[in-house]
Amino acid sequence: MEFLKKYPKTFQWLFLLIVFFALCFAIEVPETYKFIRGQAEFVKDPNQSSYVFLGKEVRYYAFDVFWRLPPLLGWLPIWINDSLFFLMNEWMPIEVWNEDTQEFKSRPIVLQISRNLTAFMTFLIQLIREVLLGGLETIVAFSSWDWIDKNPWAELPGLPWTIVAAGAAILSYKVSGKGLALFAGLTMIYISIFGQWKPSMQTLSFILVAAPLSFIFGLGLGIAAFKSKRVEKALYPILLVMQTMPQYAVLVPALVLFGVGDHAAVIITMVVAIPPMILLTILGLRAVPPEVIEAGRMSGCNNWQLMFKVLIPTARRDILIGVNQVIMVCFSMAVISAFIGAKGLGFNLLLALNQLNIGLALEAGLCISLIAILLDKMSLAWANKQTDYFGNLTFFQRNKNILFFAATVIVGIVLAYIGTFLFKGSFNYLFEVPHNKGISTADFWNKGVDWIFDTFFVYIKAFNTWLIQEVLQPMRALYLRMPAVATIVLVVGAGYLIGGIRSALVVCGLTLFIALSPWWDRALVTTYMATFGVIVSCAIGFTVGTLCFQNKRSANFMLGVCDIFQTFPSFVYLIPVMMLFGITDTSVLIAVIVYATIPATRYTIEGLRSVPAGLHDAATMSGVNKFQRLTKIEFPLAFPHMMLGINQTIVFALFMVIIGAFIGTEDLGQYILKALSDKKGAGIGLTLGICVAFIALIFDNLIRSWVEKRKKHLGID
């Protein structure tokens, strides 16, 4: 009793848990309970109940309300779908002039806008693609096919790969130095001689269109949000949801609005890439010291001058970090967009994975990873670059990079020209190495995979079986056994205990949305997989992080490794696990664990590092040993930051679980994947995406509230 008086919170938590378990035991599993239910199945069953809302009929298996809430939001996906359909096909028709038939035609305005937008995007992508690879279509866009037929010379020639490679190296040298230049050069050469040039350039052109556009819109919205509280308040929830929504799920509505192909992918990539840009713009502008703003005002700046001559240049670094984020998001979207028909590396990867050709997938994956690292390092170097004054430079010194590039352009063209003689009758390797004519190590890797399978099959299988039967199945059953009401009580109670009434209400709203959607059971499965991944990841991450922290060099090394791994698009992680574990839940979970361990490790090291040096010294002078210092000083103080790491771990894990649907899971992700190939999938995909985002936001809210309280308590900021 003494104990409870001393720690009243413990008592409250105990009480909450008792209530939760009491509810769990009191509410029985209905005999007719089936895991799969709801209108998404489109099976007519006499046992189903139904209701009509907003003219949409929803059928579902009715259970005791305490066990599973009825899917009262089941109409939402159908309604979204119908609304989209209405917008695209019926709403506000306008007269449009048709070039081909020479007459006016009636078309809904949204459809017309979407068509114009896609046409514009297609043009942009095509333009950059043809600058890099050569082609006719850009010129056709300005003239006509007839004109091209008469003037066969009119074609964008494309750049020889040597020039692009040298350009990448010189640019790297300019923003960073010799090391990065070497890496850039080698990466480009690797891409070229392994025959990945064309898809790589397609992906690159995709990014070159998506990233600048996202940057402009993100910056604009960020500025608007910085200037007006109202805009910020309106944007904030959207930003939160977009940040936690699986990228997969956003693809589905894009299909309906913009169709299949690169243009649709670019538009939807912008939707995903703009939120981080907005956030970092706001952050950067907020971080500008108030005195600098006042100095600007006192210099007589008007609002426009203050923004573009004082605020933005001063916030340069944060804004460029935003650009880095934009580029990385664009890249990972460029890969995932293969699902809606974007060309490039992602498409090749998807194809290879579908054929279970692990060797090819590995080559494409390696290419993707290398380009990801290169883009990340280059944009970061640009953000961190500071110009120094070096005294008076000669003309050559000042312009050496440009001069060098000019020289390589000439050399590249000459080489490509020589190539036409050298490789007469075959491909001009000095211009471009065709996709299937490069060196390929796919066979080697495939054989390796076969060998691993042959040799270790027994062990892997045994491990697999053990994991599934002894750990995963029981855990999954446990999660599915949770009655809806009990779960809501638990989550809301936790919200109240951690963050007070406000937090409880937010969490309650988010949980109710999921509970009232037709996919509560699916969400439970997603949560179970994510929980398992998070627990293992955190265990690994905390251990590795703590061990690495003991030594400065190993800590830096580990952070570097985290940096690199974080740049890989999540999709890439599926390759090695499929290679080793085949197509099972285990594969997905291992990919989840690997991916989610990154933030866990990073935040552990950063958290431990953030403990002030003074405290460190004070502890040492009090005569603590290393272990005592860790448990008594460093862990308690680093814990809030480490909790933020768990928050990130949850988001990462959820992303991966959803993408894992590609391998085959039975959760929300599976339905998102299904929705991708469903004509009426837009509403379903979007609602599912929101469900996943809400799961992440529930944890996000709880953890953040706790961290804020704790930080205040400890007096750290």
Next chain:
Amino acid sequence: MAETVIKCENVYKIFGSNAKKMLQESNGNVDAKTFQKNGCIVGVNNASFEVSKGEMLVVMGLSGSGKSTLLRCISRLTDATGGKIFIEGQDLLQLNNKELIELRRNKMGMVFQSFALLPHKTVVENIAFPLQIKGVKTEDSISKAMDMVKLVGLDGRENYFPRELSGGQQQRVGIARSLAVEPDIWFLDEPFSALDPLIRKEMQDEFLRLQEKLQKTIMFITHDFDEALKLADRIAIMKDGIIEQLDTPANIVLNPATEYVRKFTEEVPREKVLLIEDVMDASKNDLGDLKVFKDEIIENVAEKILTQEKAVAVIDSKNEIVGSINPTKIINTVFGGRKNNN
């Protein structure tokens, strides 16, 4: 009396959502505590004063005393909640945005505690910034800025970036920037507080040299009483938003108006602050042979005076006797009137 450049009449600055309403209801009788209960924080409380052309007014106060807020009201970086502010006869609070910008571009310069330089511009570009904002051609602005660079003694470093400079050098850039448009009114918000003591002294001397040359109308904010004594023509001492005393350094040291002001003056070495003129007697009878100038600091002539038996004649720059000073008076000034004598 020189013409008045800055004039404040009952200026209030109160932070909080319903500050304006509360101020109106209080009828000018603002009590910080009752305001705080209603969620308002009083920054400046009923400030009235004038600064005339070429004068340097130093506002001294500890952190939270409202001195910076007062300055920001007068530069209109924040809008005062109540009262009137006149800049060269213009009602500052009535100016629209365009007129305000015009005023700042031509009449005002400001130096900040944290230097507030633009990190992406070089020294000379930073200094030229206010000119370029005004629309001066790039070449002209750069050549004007180069003059400023020379004025503050940074020649040879004009192409450095701020982060490559030391704190003292950065503040020189800040000073040069604030002077680039040749403003009549110069605001300095704790310009030397972020500097090391030695550099601070050097910059103070440099600042006095500049002021001698330029004769600007200055409002100088500081939390350092010694700095205030050293620089000021007049000092305003602020506490909790209220101006406790506004007077010449000598009068403040000799006649502190409130208990709060007295706390500052107690520790001041008077012989280093006061002039002969401040302590001399009016009588011109029974004088010795020694003569001292009236604007000599006591410390410099004390030894000479103390060796005299008779009163010493005090003369002005025209060599006319304007008063006298007794050796005992010197002793009383330096050692008397302190804690135990009260």
